[in-house]
Amino acid sequence: QKLTAAQIRETFISFFKRHGHTHVPSSSLVVADDPTLLFANSGMVQFKDVFLGREQRPYTRAVTAQKCLRVSGKHNDLEEVGPSPRHHTFFEMLGNFSFGDYFKAEAIRLAWKLLTEEFQLPVERLWFTVFAGDDEVPPDDEAAALWIAQGADPSRVLRFGRKDNFWVMGDTGPCGPCSEITIYIGDDLSQMRAEGVNSDDPNYVEIWNNVFMQYDRATMQPLPRPSVDTGMGLERMAMVMQGVHSTYDTDLFVSIINRIIAVRGSDEEHYQAHRSAYRAIADHSRAIAFLIADGVLPGNLGRPYVLRRILRRAAYQGRTIGFERPFLAEVITTVIDQMGEVYPELVNRRELILSAADQEERQFLRTLSGGLSRLNAVIEQVRTRGETVIPGTDAFVLKDTYGFPLDLTQKIAAEQGLTVDEAGYEAAMAEQRARSRAAAAGKRGGEADLWAELDLPASHFTGYERLSDRATVIGM
Numbered sequence: 001q002k003l004t005a006a007q008i009r010e011t012f013i014s015f016f017k018r019h020g021h022t023h024v025p026s027s028s029l030v031v032a033d034d035p036t037l038l039f040a041n042s043g044m045v046q047f048k049d050v051f052l053g054r055e056q057r058p059y060t061r062a063v064t065a066q067k068c069l070r071v072s073g074k075h076n077d078l079e080e081v082g083p084s085p086r087h088h089t090f091f092e093m094l095g096n097f098s099f100g101d102y103f104k105a106e107a108i109r110l111a112w113k114l115l116t117e118e119f120q121l122p123v124e125r126l127w128f129t130v131f132a133g134d135d136e137v138p139p140d141d142e143a144a145a146l147w148i149a150q151g152a153d154p155s156r157v158l159r160f161g162r163k164d165n166f167w168v169m170g171d172t173g174p175c176g177p178c179s180e181i182t183i184y185i186g187d188d189l190s191q192m193r194a195e196g197v198n199s200d201d202p203n204y205v206e207i208w209n210n211v212f213m214q215y216d217r218a219t220m221q222p223l224p225r226p227s228v229d230t231g232m233g234l235e236r237m238a239m240v241m242q243g244v245h246s247t248y249d250t251d252l253f254v255s256i257i258n259r260i261i262a263v264r265g266s267d268e269e270h271y272q273a274h275r276s277a278y279r280a281i282a283d284h285s286r287a288i289a290f291l292i293a294d295g296v297l298p299g300n301l302g303r304p305y306v307l308r309r310i311l312r313r314a315a316y317q318g319r320t321i322g323f324e325r326p327f328l329a330e331v332i333t334t335v336i337d338q339m340g341e342v343y344p345e346l347v348n349r350r351e352l353i354l355s356a357a358d359q360e361e362r363q364f365l366r367t368l369s370g371g372l373s374r375l376n377a378v379i380e381q382v383r384t385r386g387e388t389v390i391p392g393t394d395a396f397v398l399k400d401t402y403g404f405p406l407d408l409t410q411k412i413a414a415e416q417g418l419t420v421d422e423a424g425y426e427a428a429m430a431e432q433r434a435r436s437r438a439a440a441a442g443k444r445g446g447e448a449d450l451w452a453e454l455d456l457p458a459s460h461f462t463g464y465e466r467l468s469d470r471a472t473v474i475g476m
């Protein structure tokens with residue numbers, strides 16, 4: 001049963017609607033009023049206050065398809081993107097939520113039903129993980145028993161520790177064990193092994209995480225009204241349902257990759273030879289489009305700087321596959337065409353997305369060649385000295401003069417087997433800040449204050465308001 005991504009999204013949402021869930025739209029990638037988080041990185045983020053009991057909603061069950069970005073903080077998949085067949089910066093997470101309504105038994109019953117009846121996944125390929133328990137928290141025998149009661153083979157219910165199967169919101173708030181579903185997509189079922197689950201083996205795909213918010217983190221006492229939070233990667237599910245071995249081979253990405261090939265004037269063979277770069281460009285094009293649609297524009301601090309870093313990485317990757325002119329806007333056009341129906345903000349902000357991306361790419365292309373020459377010279381010197389670490393001062397010059405974000409310099413260095421002295425980079429940056437302040441203070445009192453203000457890690461996000469002010473933000 002081959003389903004398109006749109007059909008999968010629809011199947012998930014309508015299934016949970018039929019089971020009493022309210023369909024809540026995705027929140028913006030930019031989470032309102034959450035200073036602890038730059039971007040939504042899972043479906044539960046927009047419900048944080050509901051889980052904490054600080055906010056009431058007119059429903060106790062919800063279903064969403066949430067825009068997520070994992071490029072900062074606790075979840076940062078940026079370096080995975082390209083090499084990994086199934087990690088993205090921007091992706092969609094499908095989720096069902098219970099706010100003190102149903103708990104483990106019903107969550108597992110619904111999950112089983114959706115996977116085996118609606119999506120008709122082969123039960124013999126499914127693996128279920130539960131929390132193994134430790135000094136502080138007992139094992140989640142309950143979840144294991146519930147999967148087995150549904151029909152799971154006991155030998156395919158596995159136990160893992162904190163890293164994989166225990167979820168915490170933060171130092172306080174709810175926490176609890178989670179239970180994940182992994183599917184084996186290898187060609188030869190007789191090769192399927194427990195060791196593959198949670199390993200890097202590409203034949204094992206983690207598709208869904210079910211979190212059982214069961215304890216109060218501060219006291220580790222059971223919560224009076226435990227809750228459920230789940231997250232299924234749409235791209236992962238599309239890869240499974242379409243019988244392909246990478247999310248980039250699903251209908252969500254094929255047209256974007258084909259667009260890159262067309263704009264580049266290359267072919268399938270060139271794509272296969274440089275797959276990682278093409279894939280990163282496709283991924284980053286989606287992230288860029290959705291970030292600008294949600295009101296973020298490239299800049300030097302905070303969220304704007306995250307967008308700038310993603311965009312400059314994409315521009316650099318483009319160069320590695322032979323682009324000598326701006327190309328991102330042409331690729332992003334396809335992203336908008338492809339996703340605009342489900343996410344109308346892309347269509348509504350089409351002109352802004354394309355012009356802001358194009359302007360930022362052009363600006364970076366003016367210094368990219370110079371920066372690469374400089375970096376290559378530095379790499380030469382480091383090698384000649386028989387060393388493997390690029391000095392922080394050089395990385396800083398690359399940022400300051402050529403607009404190379406540190407992570408881009410690190411990426412290029414890594415391709416050559418080198419690393420960057422990060423502490424040295426920070427020190428060089430701090431030194432320059434101090435110099436600018438001193439210089440400004442020497443001139444006039446007022447200007448010193450101005451400098452100080454510009455240096456604040458501010459980027460106080462003001463959502464769409466910022467767009468009216470874009471001339472001053474773009475190309476900052």
Ligand code: ATP
Nearest residue numbers: 070077086087088091206207208209231232233236
């Ligand atoms: P992985 O182990 O593959 O990195 P994860 O354990 O970090 O995934 P969770 O935090 O459990 O992921 O998120 C829930 C679901 O979201 C995952 O089961 C997966 O389907 C999907 N997902 C997570 N990270 C990504 C990503 N970078 N790109 C696409 N889908 C993702």
Ligand code: MG
Nearest residue numbers: 075076077087
């Ligand atoms: Mg991960």
Ligand code: MG
Nearest residue numbers: 164180198206
């Ligand atoms: Mg995982």
Ligand code: MG
Nearest residue numbers: 164180206209
């Ligand atoms: Mg997981």
